[in-house]
Amino acid sequence: MEFFIQILIAAVAMGTPLLFATLGGVISERAGVINLGMEGLMLVGALVAFVVMLYTGNYFYAVAAAAFASGIVSMIHGVVCLMLRASQIASGLALTFFGTGLSGLFGDKLMGETVEPLSRIPIPGLHTIPVLGPVLFNQDVIVYFSYLCVALSWWLLFKTRIGLNIRSIGEAPEVCDSLGLSVLSYRFFAVVGGGMLIGIGGAYFPLALTPFWVDGITAGRGWIAVALVIFAFWDPLKALGGAYLFGLALALELRLQILGIDMSPYFLKMLPYVLTILVLTLVTIRNNRRGIQVMPAALGKVFFRGEKH
């Protein structure tokens, strides 16, 4: 029992960066902008958080700086694919290249440096609940912050006027434009706000999961998050479940051997990626069969004011 609780605790920790990134993706895609630069943004967030942590030793500064930096970098994506009307897919890929290069370039001298990982703070009262207590309420501050972000982004998207506008712009930008909404500003802020969350997801790697710098610290998790946005049906609450499910897969990857399953570490490394492809396929089949159309209708389409397509 104790062992399984340990796995679940690790699942939440491993799922947290995925959760932040998926939330960021959900917000941006609800407004109709695909962000394929998640991997790059996470790397930028991770790098900045690590550097700030190294020099200030303050977790709050590190997370804030990571959010700020990835917000700035995602502005490039916003400018290129919204104002300059380039392909969102290509621009997102450019963002991944850019972030990978940036973190590789400045991370080169950081190899081998270490920071103190975040410590767990039990929430009084709640952490004594059996199973759920230690799993959900005996984590670090960033994990608690992620709960808040899930609730806030759900509330923002589904319970406020702004959220309604964002979702409408993702569905029918022309209509929103004729109603006087600024499609480009909403999209731009959704991209930047989403980018900041993605950056915080990246920051979680050096601050909690691997408290030393390695090249490519996010190891493709950004791409798993791209798939998770689809898996979560563009819904922050479902993102929570999806992220922890994949967190569980990642946590199991490290512990299968303890369970007596003898598997080459290289095959274990493949597992999360293969699992993502499988789940994505199943979700797509399910949606096709039921005729569900949850994807924002204008996702990925260039909006051009005052011109017919």
Next chain:
Amino acid sequence: MQIFLEKRVNATSWARLLVLGAALLLVLLISWFFFLAAGIEPMAAFQIIGEEIFLTKYGWQDLLVKMTPLMFTGLAVALAAQMQQWNIGAEGQFHMGTFAMTWVALHYDGQLPDGMLIVLMLIMAMIGGGFWGCIPGFLKARFGVNEIITSLLLNYVAAAWIDYLLFGAWRDPGTNNFPITKEFSEAGQLPSFGNTSIHAGLILAFVFIAIVAWVLWKTKLGFQIRLTGDNPDAARYSGVNIRTLTILVFAASGAIAGLAGFSEVAGIHYRLQQNISIGYGYTGIIVAWLARNHPLGVVLSAFFMSIVFVSAEVLQIEFGLPISMVYLYQGIILFTVLGSDIFTEYRLRITRFLV
């Protein structure tokens, strides 16, 4: 005063070239500031790069050597893109190509008649890469699964598979436990030109560029591919089997990316080892984009991206800058080219009056 965009009546190709030139100038300008930030005298850096690349025999060799895999991967991405499909898994297809050809080389070296081994290796590389390309193609064609995500995730799977072999069954016990296979005999090596490191893979790349260009513009199959890319509905109504075509194009795209692996292993390393691809598969995306998915344009853009790779090497040697700068530059180049595209179709108009 008002600034607005006015649609050009017809986007001429010289306008396109002009804009592309301006975008690349912007890249140079960004580099200027970048060098300043890194504490390097920009003019000195440009001069050293220029001299090392274009004024030395080694520089030219290196350009052509690095251009070879980029032509293959760029062509692979471009072919799929002609059908509006994103194959960003060229990196993994590259690796699976190296896997399949090395399997032949390790098992049949010395047992085949003259010249057969290298041909078999070539075919196996195409099968390996093609099979890996088929997976996202099949999932897209059969179930509509997003091919961008699946093709990319398979890159990580392929990399882990190569590591599994290199750190396991295929490790050459004679080399101090380095994760490398034993060297192929001469029957498994591509010939080089004179005593340069330029190898027959370069010619092979040109051959495949010609083949793909011919297929795309001179055959019914190519017409169907381009038609599906332009207008899938029209293609469907005219009787194109889009499902089969998608799988076929992904298989062909993967096979070409696999050839990049073949040319690198059989042309340069003569054995399977780690880091054979320094991101050639990913760079193929940019090569294809710069070429506007035209096979002949791939030659030029592969040459251009090769300059970026070799420049990064020069900077690494001369100024100790890490090689991952290549990725940063690829991002900057793609961003500037993407951002400038709008000016080929629209012109910036500044007027003093409200219109």
